Structures are given as structure tokens and as C-alpha cells.
Amino acid sequence: MTQPLALGIDIGGTNTSFGIVNRRGEIVSKGSMSTTGHATTHDYFTAMKQVLTPFIAEFGRENINGIGIGAPNGNFFTGEIVFAPNLPWRGVIPIAKTVSEMFGLKATLTNDANAAAIGEMMYGAAKGMKDFILVTLGTGVGSGFVANGQMIYGNDGFAGELGHVIAVRDGRKCGCGRNGCLEAYASATGIVRTANEWLDERNTDTILRAEIGKITAKLIHEAAEKGDAFALQLFDYTAKILGQTLADMVAITSPEAIIFFGGLAQAGELLLGPVHRYMEENMLNIFQNKVALLQSALPDADAAILGASALAW
Amino acid sequence: MTQPLALGIDIGGTNTSFGIVNRRGEIVSKGSMSTTGHATTHDYFTAMKQVLTPFIAEFGRENINGIGIGAPNGNFFTGEIVFAPNLPWRGVIPIAKTVSEMFGLKATLTNDANAAAIGEMMYGAAKGMKDFILVTLGTGVGSGFVANGQMIYGNDGFAGELGHVIAVRDGRKCGCGRNGCLEAYASATGIVRTANEWLDERNTDTILRAEIGKITAKLIHEAAEKGDAFALQLFDYTAKILGQTLADMVAITSPEAIIFFGGLAQAGELLLGPVHRYMEENMLNIFQNKVALLQSALPDADAAILGASALAW
Numbered sequence: 001m002t003q004p005l006a007l008g009i010d011i012g013g014t015n016t017s018f019g020i021v022n023r024r025g026e027i028v029s030k031g032s033m034s035t036t037g038h039a040t041t042h043d044y045f046t047a048m049k050q051v052l053t054p055f056i057a058e059f060g061r062e063n064i065n066g067i068g069i070g071a072p073n074g075n076f077f078t079g080e081i082v083f084a085p086n087l088p089w090r091g092v093i094p095i096a097k098t099v100s101e102m103f104g105l106k107a108t109l110t111n112d113a114n115a116a117a118i119g120e121m122m123y124g125a126a127k128g129m130k131d132f133i134l135v136t137l138g139t140g141v142g143s144g145f146v147a148n149g150q151m152i153y154g155n156d157g158f159a160g161e162l163g164h165v166i167a168v169r170d171g172r173k174c175g176c177g178r179n180g181c182l183e184a185y186a187s188a189t190g191i192v193r194t195a196n197e198w199l200d201e202r203n204t205d206t207i208l209r210a211e212i213g214k215i216t217a218k219l220i221h222e223a224a225e226k227g228d229a230f231a232l233q234l235f236d237y238t239a240k241i242l243g244q245t246l247a248d249m250v251a252i253t254s255p256e257a258i259i260f261f262g263g264l265a266q267a268g269e270l271l272l273g274p275v276h277r278y279m280e281e282n283m284l285n286i287f288q289n290k291v292a293l294l295q296s297a298l299p300d301a302d303a304a305i306l307g308a309s310a311l312a313w
Numbered sequence: 314m315t316q317p318l319a320l321g322i323d324i325g326g327t328n329t330s331f332g333i334v335n336r337r338g339e340i341v342s343k344g345s346m347s348t349t350g351h352a353t354t355h356d357y358f359t360a361m362k363q364v365l366t367p368f369i370a371e372f373g374r375e376n377i378n379g380i381g382i383g384a385p386n387g388n389f390f391t392g393e394i395v396f397a398p399n400l401p402w403r404g405v406i407p408i409a410k411t412v413s414e415m416f417g418l419k420a421t422l423t424n425d426a427n428a429a430a431i432g433e434m435m436y437g438a439a440k441g442m443k444d445f446i447l448v449t450l451g452t453g454v455g456s457g458f459v460a461n462g463q464m465i466y467g468n469d470g471f472a473g474e475l476g477h478v479i480a481v482r483d484g485r486k487c488g489c490g491r492n493g494c495l496e497a498y499a500s501a502t503g504i505v506r507t508a509n510e511w512l513d514e515r516n517t518d519t520i521l522r523a524e525i526g527k528i529t530a531k532l533i534h535e536a537a538e539k540g541d542a543f544a545l546q547l548f549d550y551t552a553k554i555l556g557q558t559l560a561d562m563v564a565i566t567s568p569e570a571i572i573f574f575g576g577l578a579q580a581g582e583l584l585l586g587p588v589h590r591y592m593e594e595n596m597l598n599i600f601q602n603k604v605a606l607l608q609s610a611l612p613d614a615d616a617a618i619l620g621a622s623a624l625a626w
Contacts, residue, residue, distance in 0.1 A: 131467050155567055156567055161599075166560075251478055252474070286471050290469060
């Protein structure tokens, strides 16, 4: 028999958020602790135990079906976080095993984008869909591909690295060491790189020129909303590269929808409008006018917890 | 209860092959008829009925579990062949329904590359694999993606169009009307196009120069085997484009293996050697040295029938 509650833990680069979630996908209670500031992973786990033990006790461990954990570079098969560039720890962290032993509950790990995809499938924009792609546009670009109603983990648990598909052959350097990855263009950091490059090379008049050195995706978004032509061109360029890459992805998994999540996705139609246009322009005819582009339907602050908790069922 | 035999039908551009297959994947009996030379699809189906009725009767209709059909542009969900450029018929052909009614047996259709993937999974190089990609390198480039042990058909049944992923942005014209598709480079016709272009542009000494106007993939393969530098460069160039594209595909579905099938794949290590090298060179580090490149393990003439028949179980 399954228990009525699940514990979802989302480990981000700065904060670790957690929440008790019921069967209907409602967060009954939540909290957070710092991911950083612990000298070792042992200290981090000690802090987690102190925070989560009373939290779990409040609802009764016997009522909790299990723990779901979302984390960058989290591997579903091994339960390990593996060389996550955006977390304070290096190497391989056996997090599912550690958390499971700490609280005496089954614990399941996956990467943050996969967790978001599962959350959308259970409670969000992908409810009832069997074939869709979840794309996170944040500091990096992540993705979760769902086919036949199942997450594609691949043979090693690392499937769904859309951010590291080569979008521009011999293009700009990516954090992974290769050149031209989608992540180097279509993430929040990617669009800022484009802005800085263009400001360097061009004399275009733009309200962003006053912000040189401290440009963010949010500032570009605000400038575009005010009709700044330079900012709109930045969205158009980013959308073109993303739309072209998505057209190729549709040819592989033919999804019902592509769902966007994360900071840069908050630009909404300003980004997704041109992404949709470029995707259609670049798509094989049999796929045209079939694929919906949607924004995440999960409340932003809660999505990661919901997604992680969904693993526990 | 399932019956002990299945009928597999492979509809190719020239011939329609069929065979009775048992549970162990052995073709008990087989035959073929012409796909072309029929004035209408009605005439084609009439001819098929004449040929297959006694063939089925020989084994007893009651012993046959169903009919599996593989055909270019065959759609698993609708049972229709849809605008297949390499078949003599235009428009939409409801082939599963027609065949099913004609013989009073359940009939299931899929495209030829998916059928080959299912055949490899049941009887060939992918036996026991849950995550792999089957790539057909023939007149065109086809593919079947398998994840979690299931064929990815996508939302509309058309998933797996690897041949129409853009391998070279703004590259050469493809039969689909777009530019730079993988199929325009890494198919048997693609490598011949490259050969003809290079012979036009360059004065390189090659035994292929004597064959201008009648160069085939087979001739290029033979020249390469004799050590012809020009032919080897053709394989290297084709392998580079294929390897780069496959590196991107691995990032999405993280397969255990990629299995190659079809005319150009018969070049074996001459092609797959450099494909493997370019794939590894272009791959995200977490996927390196994990993915096997294999040639189909199905006897060539029978593979299509076996693959199609596998749909009937």
C-alpha cells in the first residue's frame, strides 16, 4: 500500500528546498536550508538531518511513502550526483543512499530537469501527455524527454542533455569545453553573452548600454518589453538558435508539446513567439503545426519540490 | 493465446517480400512479388491477395497470430502509408486495414526503419537492449529510437526521422525541400552526390574518375577497399557528418548502442571506424566511450521480413 504523503527535496546551487506533498500535488508544508556554507558534504548532510528530522516527525514517518530528490547531474539509476558544476561539491555524491539511510525512507534521485518534467506530467502543463519535452532555460539549458509516458533516462541515466546538443557548429565556447552547445546561446547566461558581444562589436543605441558589466537576462527582458530594438534582436537571435535545434528534436521524438521552465522562459511570448516561428520554419513538413509550445503550469517556487516529490510515488 | 506463427510483409520501392516466421525468429517460408507495375493500389492489393491467400492457407490461417507490415512512411498509429516518396503510390494508403480485411487477420504497420529496429531487438544485435538507435543507411537515412525497451513513435507515429535532422546548417538541398539534412550526406545517394561534386571541383587522381555518371556507393566502397585516397576521403567526410550528428543524438537518448543497417552500412569498418572516432571527438564527456557502434546482426535479405513479422506478436 502506498502512503498518503511524499517528501520532495530540490537541491539547488544556493538553496535546498523541501516540502511535504499530498497525492493531489498540494504542498502541505515546506521549508529550505542553505546548500552552501558547509565545509564538507558530511556537514551538509548533518545540517539536513537536523532540519528534516522534526519536519518528517511532524507528519509521521509512517505516512510518508518516500523521498524524491532533484539535483543538477543527479543520476536516477545510481542515486548519485556526479560532478555537478553548479553545486559546491566535487566528485560523486551517493545522495539517494545517504538520505535513505538517514531517514529510514526509500529515496529516489533524478536531475532537476527530469524532476521538473515529472512534475509537469503529474500536476502541470503535461498532464495526460505521453510524449513531450521539458526544457529548462536557466543558468544552463536542461531537458527531460518523455516518450510513451516514460522518462527517457537512457542506458546510463544521463539522457536528455539538450543543452549540449551542438546548435552552432564551431560556435562559441561552452562550459563543457566544447564549442557551439545550445546552452552557450539559449540560456540566461547565453543571452547575456550575446548582449555583451554585440555591445562590444556594434554601436547600436540601446538602453542596455548603460548597464554594461551588469547585464542580466532580466534586464534584457525588461528592455525588450519597453520596445528596445537591440533587446528584441537579442531575443530574436536566441529564439532562432533555439527554434532550429528544437525542430531537429521534434524529428526524433515527435512530441505533443514542448514545455519551457526557468528564468529565461519567464520572458514568455517575447521569447516563445519567435522560437515557435523559427521552429516551424525549420521543421520537416510532416511535423509542422502539430507541436504546442507551452510555459510551465507549475507555480514557480514550488515546481522543483513538486517534481522531486513525484519521484516518491 | 497467441498462435505459433506470424506473417511479415516488407513493402519496398521495387519488391514486396513476405515470410512466415516462427517464435524463434526463423523464416519458415518466404516469397516476393513486384511492388511496381500495378496501375492502381487496388490492382496491387488484388495481386497481393492472389499471392498470399494460398501462402497463408499452406500454414493454416488459424496458426497465424497476425500480420506485421514494414513500409516507407508507414504510420504505426493510423496503419497508413503517408506520401511515401519511394513508393509508386501517392497520398494516403490505409494499408493495415486493407490487408487485415483481405485475410481476416490482425495487421500492424510501421515504417521500415522501425520494423528493422524491432527485428534487431527481438532477434538481432539489440537483443536484450532497452535503449538503442537503429540507423538505416540506404537510399535515404532512416532510424528507429528505442528507449525503456519501447519504440519511440511519438505523438503522431512519425518519430525517428534522423535523416531529416539538419547536419549542415544551410547545407545542400535535400529531397524534403530543406537544406543540410543528414540524409543528403550520409546515405548511399548522399555519398554519391559528394563524389560527383568533388570530381567536378577537383582534379584529384582517382579510379572513380573513369566511372563519372555512373558512380554508386558500392563503387566508392570498392575503390576505398583498393586504397583509393579519394574514395577514403569520401568515407571520412561522410563519417564526420554522421558522427557529429550521432554525438548530438547520444546526448538526447543515451543509447547502449547504435546499430547500422542498409546498403551504405555494408562498408563496415571503412565507414563505422571513422564514424566512431568523429562521434567520440564530438561527444559530451559523460557519454564518451560508452556507446557501441554495431552492424546489423540480421541476415540481410531476411531482416526486413523478420522486423515486420515481429510487429505481429
